[in-house]
Amino acid sequence: xxxxxxxxxxxxxxxxxxxxxxxxxxxxxxxxxxxxxxxxxxxxxxxxxxxxxxxxxxxxxxxxxxxxxxxxxxxxxxxxxxxxxxxxxxxxxxxxxxxxxxxxxxxxxxxxxxxxxxxxxxxxxx
Amino acid sequence: xxxxxxxxxxxxxxxxxxxxxxxxxxxxxxxxxxxxxxxxxxxxxxxxxxxxxxxxxxxxxxxxxxxxxxxxxxxxxxxxxxxxxxxxxxxxxxxxxxxxxxxxxxxx
Numbered sequence: 001x002x003x004x005x006x007x008x009x010x011x012x013x014x015x016x017x018x019x020x021x022x023x024x025x026x027x028x029x030x031x032x033x034x035x036x037x038x039x040x041x042x043x044x045x046x047x048x049x050x051x052x053x054x055x056x057x058x059x060x061x062x063x064x065x066x067x068x069x070x071x072x073x074x075x076x077x078x079x080x081x082x083x084x085x086x087x088x089x090x091x092x093x094x095x096x097x098x099x100x101x102x103x104x105x106x107x108x109x110x111x112x113x114x115x116x117x118x119x120x121x122x123x124x125x126x
Numbered sequence: 127x128x129x130x131x132x133x134x135x136x137x138x139x140x141x142x143x144x145x146x147x148x149x150x151x152x153x154x155x156x157x158x159x160x161x162x163x164x165x166x167x168x169x170x171x172x173x174x175x176x177x178x179x180x181x182x183x184x185x186x187x188x189x190x191x192x193x194x195x196x197x198x199x200x201x202x203x204x205x206x207x208x209x210x211x212x213x214x215x216x217x218x219x220x221x222x223x224x225x226x227x228x229x230x231x232x233x234x
Contacts, residue, residue: 116171
């Protein structure tokens with residue numbers, strides 16, 4: 001059974017840093033792209049960024065709102081995904097979810113977000 | 127960036143009725159790479175539909191998706207109490223992978 005467990009959230013002051021983790025089990029972690037998605041209180045979902053697999057050189061991409069401040073990394077030996085968040089602002093307050101990206105089977109099905117962690121709350125406040 | 131607009135914002139129905147939710151994209155969604163998610167309070171999103179019309183593993187056939195290009199829909203037939211939740215569409219064909227603002231399905 002696929003299982004993703006998000007952790008590392010908490011209260012941080014504006015300008016501070018935080019590192020989130022996502023522990024994966026129940027599937028071959030190294031095969032999959034992995035993403036982070038966030039949801040501010042009472043708001044919709046917002047894609048944060050992606051890290052591809054080794055076959056695609058672990059390349060990353062980010063939403064404009066976090067580019068240059070957030071860094072996604074992974075450790076396939078530990079089946080773990082990370083989100084390093086720097087220069088945090090109150091606008092970054094949200095529940096952060098890791099999401100597994102399905103292996104591509106056809107252009108029509110594409111790389112959809114098939115499993116999600118339970119989320120971890122990040123609160124940026126003084 | 128592809129903007130997804132969902133309607134209605136809130137839909138009030140009774141168990142046993144059918145619901146149809148809409149998702150309109152600001153530009154054509156690549157390869158119909160459109161997904162629908164269900165989110166209950168304080169829970170993570172749950173994938174319902176991908177590729178505009180394919181049901182995810184374990185999703186009952188009461189849930190069906192359709193559409194192409196810029197107009198997509200999610201239909202839920204024979205509503206059950208556990209179906210009352212927030213539903214979000216997402217396009218995952220073009221980065222940044224954007225979500226709609228969500229439609230709330232509430233019990234009438």
